[in-house]
Amino acid sequence: MAITAANQLELLQTAEAVAREKMIDPDLVIEAMEESLARAAKSRYGAEMDIRVAIDRRTGVATFTRVRTVVEDEALENYQAELTVAQAKQYKADPEIGDEIVDEVPPVELGRIAAQSAKQVILQKVREAERDRQYDEFKDRAGTIINGTVRREEYGNIIVDIGRGEAVLRRNEKIGRESYRPGDRIRVFIKDVRREPRGPQIFLSRTAPEFMAELFKMEVPEIYDGIIEIKAVARDPGSRAKIAVISYDGSIDPVGACVGMRGSRVQAVVNELQGEKIDIIPWNEDQPTFLVNALQPAEVSKVVLDEEAERIEVVVPDDQLSLAIGRRGQNVRLASQLTGLDIDIMTESQESERRQAEFAQRTQLFMDTLDVDEFFAQLLVSEGFTNLEEVAYVDLDELLVIDGVDESTADELQARARDHIEEQNRKALENARSLGVEDSLVDFDGLTPQMIEALAKDGVKSLEDFATCADWELAGGWTTVEGKRVKDDGLLEPFDVSLEEAQALVMNARVQLGWVDPAELEAEAESEADADLGDEAEDEA
Incomplete structure (x- = not known):
């Protein structure tokens, strides 16, 4: 099949028809035709030749050309697609390296196989253009x-x-x-x-939390306009959901706006989600307050937040426990997703039992270590003392406020507490040395004898061993395994060593060993401080 005058316009008509059907640019179809004709010409004239085809967008005339590039003599490899400067002078007066010499060649006749190959190239190019168009449209x-x-x-x-x-x-x-x-x-x-x-x-x-958020944006004009913002969404698809909203206009109630007149707005979303019950909750920056709202309709008596562990303890009246937990734990699970916190729920009676157990435990501690009777030990606990260190090193005036305690009694209490602590320290140090602890760790500032003993029991016996520890190995932490938060126990966690304190201890050990240059640490701290100031300035701007 040759490209004759009879079918030149037919090329353009075909390109237009394909482009219209596939909703792509007609130029892409013509480019595919040009490439397919060029491949067919290469099979006729030789694969090493650089044959190019150009189809006139108005007349449909296909022009076949052979392109050769001017190269240096020693770089000449492909005699069909390259030529030297001397050879190029036959075609151009003053050729330079990189110039292209273009010669028109006769059009080729497409055999059955070549025509089929050309058709496949065109179809492939059209498919690729169609895919690109679809991706660009929906991305x-x-x-x-x-x-x-x-x-x-x-x-x-x-x-x-x-x-x-x-x-x-x-x-x-x-x-x-x-x-x-x-x-x-x-x-x-x-x-x-x-x-x-x-x-x-x-x-x-249809189960994504974002789907519900977008539905509310469609139903509530204030959300679309940015007056009300959806801060968080948690769903149990098809059953129940919680959505937290905040209003940036004091005159507009975010919950009421989302509910709508007689519940019309929220009902439209409920109907789309096959009857999914939706709790609309006011957002609050204060996490405990927000959690109280998130656990509605249950009442909450008390909230204790552990920010480091991202856990929160909630105390509810005994008759509210089942309501707070919800059917199959649904209410507390959704509240946890909404707040991003792990939630422990207990009743007031359970909390009372726990407090009584802690009270009895601390009372027994003071009875055993300070050699006082039960009544006096209970007085100490009632005044807020929880351990021996508090009794031993507290300001004397805080002991004198206890009924029946004069200055001599307070002095005697502190002396007994200090004696007991010193005896504990001596035994802990002896035990640590028997386990092979080196003086470099014993003399390191910041570790108590009990800490050194705990480290020795886990194989940390020298300052070098301590310097190789990670901060979370000392202070403990939380990791997420298969979507669940798992507690990592730290070697020094029983001594209330925070992650920041653990970082400082390890870094001090590395500096003392010469592993880290203090000047570099100062420079790094200054750069971090400058970066923080820059972020604050951007936020203010």
């Missing part, structure tokens, strides 16, 4: 809601027609009791758009 729509039509079901996954392509609603992204038939209309959230070898893959969801 910026990730995180938004789209309406589609159910096309079919494959292995529990729903294939959705979204206009210019298909998307997948996976089985685990459907709300449990939902079922669809071909032709059903469906509203979905575009969760992810990926470019893959087989084409762009668009993944949908």
